[in-house]
Amino acid sequence: MERLPGFRDFYPEPLPHKDVWSADARQHIFGKWREAARRYGFREYDGPPLEPLELFTTKSGDEIVGQLYNFVDKGDRAVALRAEMTPTLARMVAAHERNYKKPIKWFAIPQLFRYERQQKGRLREHFQFNADIIGETDPAADAELISLLIDSLRALELTAEDFVVRLSSRNAWQDYFSTRCHDHAKAYEFYQAIDKLERTPPEESQKKLAELGFSLDEVNQFINSGQPTAELKAILDNLAARGLGDFVKVDYHVIRGLAYYTGPVFEAFDRKSELRAIAGGGRYDNLVKLISGGKVNLPALGFGMGDVVLLELLQARNLLPPFDATTDVFVLIEDESLRPQSLKLIHDLRAAGFAVDYALTPAKPDKQFKRAQELKANYTAKLDNDAYVRIRNLKTREEVVAGVNGAANYLR
Amino acid sequence: MERLPGFRDFYPEPLPHKDVWSADARQHIFGKWREAARRYGFREYDGPPLEPLELFTTKSGDEIVGQLYNFVDKGDRAVALRAEMTPTLARMVAAHERNYKKPIKWFAIPQLFRYERQQKGRLREHFQFNADIIGETDPAADAELISLLIDSLRALELTAEDFVVRLSSRNAWQDYFSTRCHDHAKAYEFYQAIDKLERTPPEESQKKLAELGFSLDEVNQFINSGQPTAELKAILDNLAARGLGDFVKVDYHVIRGLAYYTGPVFEAFDRKSELRAIAGGGRYDNLVKLISGGKVNLPALGFGMGDVVLLELLQARNLLPPFDATTDVFVLIEDESLRPQSLKLIHDLRAAGFAVDYALTPAKPDKQFKRAQELKANYTAKLDNDAYVRIRNLKTREEVVAGVNGAANYLR
Numbered sequence: 001m002e003r004l005p006g007f008r009d010f011y012p013e014p015l016p017h018k019d020v021w022s023a024d025a026r027q028h029i030f031g032k033w034r035e036a037a038r039r040y041g042f043r044e045y046d047g048p049p050l051e052p053l054e055l056f057t058t059k060s061g062d063e064i065v066g067q068l069y070n071f072v073d074k075g076d077r078a079v080a081l082r083a084e085m086t087p088t089l090a091r092m093v094a095a096h097e098r099n100y101k102k103p104i105k106w107f108a109i110p111q112l113f114r115y116e117r118q119q120k121g122r123l124r125e126h127f128q129f130n131a132d133i134i135g136e137t138d139p140a141a142d143a144e145l146i147s148l149l150i151d152s153l154r155a156l157e158l159t160a161e162d163f164v165v166r167l168s169s170r171n172a173w174q175d176y177f178s179t180r181c182h183d184h185a186k187a188y189e190f191y192q193a194i195d196k197l198e199r200t201p202p203e204e205s206q207k208k209l210a211e212l213g214f215s216l217d218e219v220n221q222f223i224n225s226g227q228p229t230a231e232l233k234a235i236l237d238n239l240a241a242r243g244l245g246d247f248v249k250v251d252y253h254v255i256r257g258l259a260y261y262t263g264p265v266f267e268a269f270d271r272k273s274e275l276r277a278i279a280g281g282g283r284y285d286n287l288v289k290l291i292s293g294g295k296v297n298l299p300a301l302g303f304g305m306g307d308v309v310l311l312e313l314l315q316a317r318n319l320l321p322p323f324d325a326t327t328d329v330f331v332l333i334e335d336e337s338l339r340p341q342s343l344k345l346i347h348d349l350r351a352a353g354f355a356v357d358y359a360l361t362p363a364k365p366d367k368q369f370k371r372a373q374e375l376k377a378n379y380t381a382k383l384d385n386d387a388y389v390r391i392r393n394l395k396t397r398e399e400v401v402a403g404v405n406g407a408a409n410y411l412r
Numbered sequence: 413m414e415r416l417p418g419f420r421d422f423y424p425e426p427l428p429h430k431d432v433w434s435a436d437a438r439q440h441i442f443g444k445w446r447e448a449a450r451r452y453g454f455r456e457y458d459g460p461p462l463e464p465l466e467l468f469t470t471k472s473g474d475e476i477v478g479q480l481y482n483f484v485d486k487g488d489r490a491v492a493l494r495a496e497m498t499p500t501l502a503r504m505v506a507a508h509e510r511n512y513k514k515p516i517k518w519f520a521i522p523q524l525f526r527y528e529r530q531q532k533g534r535l536r537e538h539f540q541f542n543a544d545i546i547g548e549t550d551p552a553a554d555a556e557l558i559s560l561l562i563d564s565l566r567a568l569e570l571t572a573e574d575f576v577v578r579l580s581s582r583n584a585w586q587d588y589f590s591t592r593c594h595d596h597a598k599a600y601e602f603y604q605a606i607d608k609l610e611r612t613p614p615e616e617s618q619k620k621l622a623e624l625g626f627s628l629d630e631v632n633q634f635i636n637s638g639q640p641t642a643e644l645k646a647i648l649d650n651l652a653a654r655g656l657g658d659f660v661k662v663d664y665h666v667i668r669g670l671a672y673y674t675g676p677v678f679e680a681f682d683r684k685s686e687l688r689a690i691a692g693g694g695r696y697d698n699l700v701k702l703i704s705g706g707k708v709n710l711p712a713l714g715f716g717m718g719d720v721v722l723l724e725l726l727q728a729r730n731l732l733p734p735f736d737a738t739t740d741v742f743v744l745i746e747d748e749s750l751r752p753q754s755l756k757l758i759h760d761l762r763a764a765g766f767a768v769d770y771a772l773t774p775a776k777p778d779k780q781f782k783r784a785q786e787l788k789a790n791y792t793a794k795l796d797n798d799a800y801v802r803i804r805n806l807k808t809r810e811e812v813v814a815g816v817n818g819a820a821n822y823l824r
Binding site: 356 | 413414415417419420421422423424426428429432436438439445450451453455456457458459461462463464466467470481483484486487489491493503507508510511512513515517521525527548550552553556557559563588625627628643649650653654655656703705714720725737738739752753755756758759763765767768769773774784786787800
């Protein structure tokens, strides 16, 4: 029986096959994300992986349904696996925002699901680091969020040589659009064309923009000017003060396809532009109001960073450490009459915090020792009798004999 | 818009409402589970939350479908949200077992989903600590697994006063059944009756057992004898050698409802028997073969421990620590001309590993200080000028002035 296409199995390393993923690398990345969030004072939240379908259609319109894992449950509810976290966050914040001081700084690491047409290597689920700030309109909040984005990548040993945050402004594009076109209904189509500019042949973009009453040359001129708006300048100055100036640049190619962004927007890319975006986000000041049916109105901004592109980048830059089993002590049981006492020793060492392994059943001494080596144990420990334990450092080959109750202290 | 019934929202503490759950307590429990597994040499794995429906029906028969979140996806595949982890584990192990030395000791913390009829407080999802040992028939493996179960509860400060593992044997019941009844087709129904004994009025059990050709009195006599089989005795002796004798007792009431158990079975309960089972598991030596369509035959055993009952127990025993925001340093910005330098200080302290917060926008000094207190910050730090920083310990009220580059060292 096979797993579903587009879904992943995560195995312990070393990996048994190129077609599976590393549970250890995943935990490594999650740990660094959590740690960066902690340093920035972001608190963790989570919501259900299954939500009412309406939560997603309210935010993104009915066209989103084609990309969702949606169905009708046994209670006749239209439901969907979550395809993004922001609607859930908006729902949760709207429900209880009065209990939290503003700005609210929260993060989550949800697994997200999208039914996309099957392509080679294209997945239907991924994990995403989501960080959001709610209740602050000042660009200082945008800078704080982008700073967290940068530092969560730096925590994985990535540098300014490896990635850059391309900063842009939905506002700037809104101004651009409305000084040239008064048919607001066309705005979203225009933003979509800008969003696709880099992935579309120029002739095609030119045609599309002309249809909307715009000139590709003029659009390119605006992009190439790269003049930061006052808002973007405040963000850039703030990041520069932190010493993060090298990690960010203004780039009006970025506009973010989604309809709901309202202010500064940004995407993180590998410097070589070989991969898809590592992360993306921006301001969505109207979304909490929309999701709460007008009851709660709070400015908000956030980003999402997926685990798949990030993992590709870390692998390409050779930045994933080896993830062996971490065995501190392998207890050798050569005299089976000492097995009960050995079990006691094993248990005491584990209680003292050590990772301990041993042969569950009688085995030849050389086989046990080989297993200790396979597990890359730091030490072996073997009872000489019920009072003394022989501890051997497998790196230095040093050996000491300790009282059985002093073994943990010796190893510490 | 409301979340679906039976699903949970997890908020940062302090909790805004009695109807939501603590993301902090969840992470606390997950951390202790992972830490116990590490000490025992168990490696982490994970699989997809969505699996082919067939994976579950192969293991549990078609009757399971009524309890599943199942649907047909956009590619016409019959799929289901995972209701248990063991089928996925069996699939994953069967696919790549040759790459792993036996016994395989693995764990996972999946979220599981069941569409159960809506009852007060009854959830439709929970998280479950799953630990399994694959490739070892000896009861030493059962003892190792039960020892991990016990120590993962002890890691949460629970003691032998709080919980007990009731150990039983599907083999013993099989023997009991087959010496009295030769109609094997009735075996499962008999096990189900035993499983329900404690939750069913005696008259009803008596009637049911009589129908199957058994006597309730005789069944109770067998249960009350409590004689461990040789297999169970080996497990008890092994656990006693570790010093865990007080945490386990033979109790033939336990039989585990599920069809696929083949040997020792066990359940962990709170000593006062006020709650549902905290954990349950046992041997399932035929399941890997079944799931792999006969290709791989490996003995196996495992347990699952849910987060919901465990959380109830920890709350009842007052064993959950407070989970406040952990702010190491709150940086006060009283002179706005020093904001850029303050941002640098904030960034340096975060880079040194400290959790740092500050007012994103200009605020009155007393308001900033109040926020530092609300966040229970250990220190405040305030630039006197661009060279010196005034660091105040909010507990001792001690204050020092340090060079701006020495602040991190002072705080360490």
